[in-house]
Amino acid sequence: MNNKEKKIDFDFLVRENIKTMRPYSSARDEFNEINSGDMIFLDANENPFENGLNRYPDPHQKVLKEVLAKIKNVNSNNIVIGNGSDEVLDLLFRAFCEPNVDNIITLPPTYGMYGVLANLNAIENKKVLLTDDFQPNVSSILNRVNHKTKIIFLCSPNNPTGNTFLDKNIIEIVENFNGLVVIDEAYIDFSDKPSWLKKINQYPNLVIIQTLSKAYGMAGLRLGLVYASEQIITILEKIKPPYNVNSISQKLAIEKLASMKYLYEIEELKKEREKVMKALVQCKIVTEIFPSETNFILFRVDNATLQYNQFLENGIVVRNRSNDSLCRGCLRITIGTPLENEKVIELLKKLKNV
Numbered sequence: 321m322n323n324k325e326k327k328i329d330f331d332f333l334v335r336e337n338i339k340t341m342r343p344y345s346s347a348r349d350e351f352n353e354i355n356s357g358d359m360i361f362l363d364a365n366e367n368p369f370e371n372g373l374n375r376y377p378d379p380h381q382k383v384l385k386e387v388l389a390k391i392k393n394v395n396s397n398n399i400v401i402g403n404g405s406d407e408v409l410d411l412l413f414r415a416f417c418e419p420n421v422d423n424i425i426t427l428p429p430t431y432g433m434y435g436v437l438a439n440l441n442a443i444e445n446k447k448v449l450l451t452d453d454f455q456p457n458v459s460s461i462l463n464r465v466n467h468k469t470k471i472i473f474l475c476s477p478n479n480p481t482g483n484t485f486l487d488k489n490i491i492e493i494v495e496n497f498n499g500l501v502v503i504d505e506a507y508i509d510f511s512d513k514p515s516w517l518k519k520i521n522q523y524p525n526l527v528i529i530q531t532l533s534k535a536y537g538m539a540g541l542r543l544g545l546v547y548a549s550e551q552i553i554t555i556l557e558k559i560k561p562p563y564n565v566n567s568i569s570q571k572l573a574i575e576k577l578a579s580m581k582y583l584y585e586i587e588e589l590k591k592e593r594e595k596v597m598k599a600l601v602q603c604k605i606v607t608e609i610f611p612s613e614t615n616f617i618l619f620r621v622d623n624a625t626l627q628y629n630q631f632l633e634n635g636i637v638v639r640n641r642s643n644d645s646l647c648r649g650c651l652r653i654t655i656g657t658p659l660e661n662e663k664v665i666e667l668l669k670k671l672k673n674v
């Protein structure tokens with residue numbers, strides 16, 4: 321198929337109630353020049369006494385979007401910002417998936433929120449296991465698609481496996497599916513592979529999710545990002561709660577992005593990842609280590625519960641993923657500070673199968 325010719329049928333994709341709904345028009349929507357000189361703002365029932373927080377935030381997060389657009393080299397009309405990725409993922413369900421009618425496809429083992437949100441929105445979650453080398457099983461995925469399948473969720477780099485999906489697998493899915501393909505790139509800044517962001521102009525059914533919670537060190541601010549075609553963005557902007565990103569988060573994110581400290585931290589974490597990886601290789605109780613393009617490493621041990629508890633007894637909390645499909649006996653460890661990793665490395669030398 322010629323990509324340029326790929327069209328998506330929004331009439332099919334968008335829920336009926338969303339097509340016809342009129343969005344809430346906030347005071348700040350109608351007049352948003354809050355800093356414009358000597359205007360008197362008596363339109364939003366705010367407390368007028370200035371304290372830095374008495375005004376509603378910009379519902380369209382204009383400045384933050386401009387900053388992100390510059391960093392990511394996209395147009396700010398291609399961005400939606402939410403209260404964490406979890407909110408923007410939920411918006412996708414609410415815009416495109418009709419409760420008790422439509423379905424989505426997810427690829428376990430993967431990030432748990434896709435399934436939780438499907439449940440919450442009464443959407444069937446068709447699960448198609450990754451292959452043994454943690455790649456999408458493309459033919460099985462396409463076989464499970466029916467006329468009610470609205471979204472396929474690809475997490476690349478994937479949590480908890482740590483790998484990216486091969487380009488040819490992603491392209492085959494994007495080109496042969498008429499619904500939305502969502503690529504969750506929460507960990508993309510830790511990978512040497514490029515983001516799929518630049519492909520949103522080529523594929524109108526492609527939606528990229530990123531977050532400021534991981535590489536950018538702002539999990540506490542709750543800022544999740546959608547990058548997609550303007551058509552998709554317009555729908556999501558229409559249904560999002562008007563003031564979903566508070567003014568402190570907008571302000572601090574702009575400041576922290578400007579400092580560019582994250583660039584140094586990403587490089588530091590990648591180096592630290594290699595150190596922890598080497599220690600895992602030498603560790604007697606580790607039976608398998610999976611390559612990582614993220615800020616965590618998945619590894620297999622004989623007895624995950626025993627080893628999880630040994631970490632805990634030594635004051636280190638890791639994640640036991642042994643109940644996830646294909647992850648029997650697996651623990652997932654996040655890369656910490658150099659000092660924290662030293663402690664992990666020391667412990668790895670001592671762990672035993674008692």
Ligand SMILES: Cc1ncc(COP(=O)(O)O)c(C=O)c1O
Pocket residue numbers: 403404405406407431475478479504506507530531532533539542543544
């Ligand atoms: C793949 C993936 N996507 C999204 C998130 C959540 O991001 P946020 O903090 O923006 O909600 C996580 C968090 O662990 C994740 O692993």
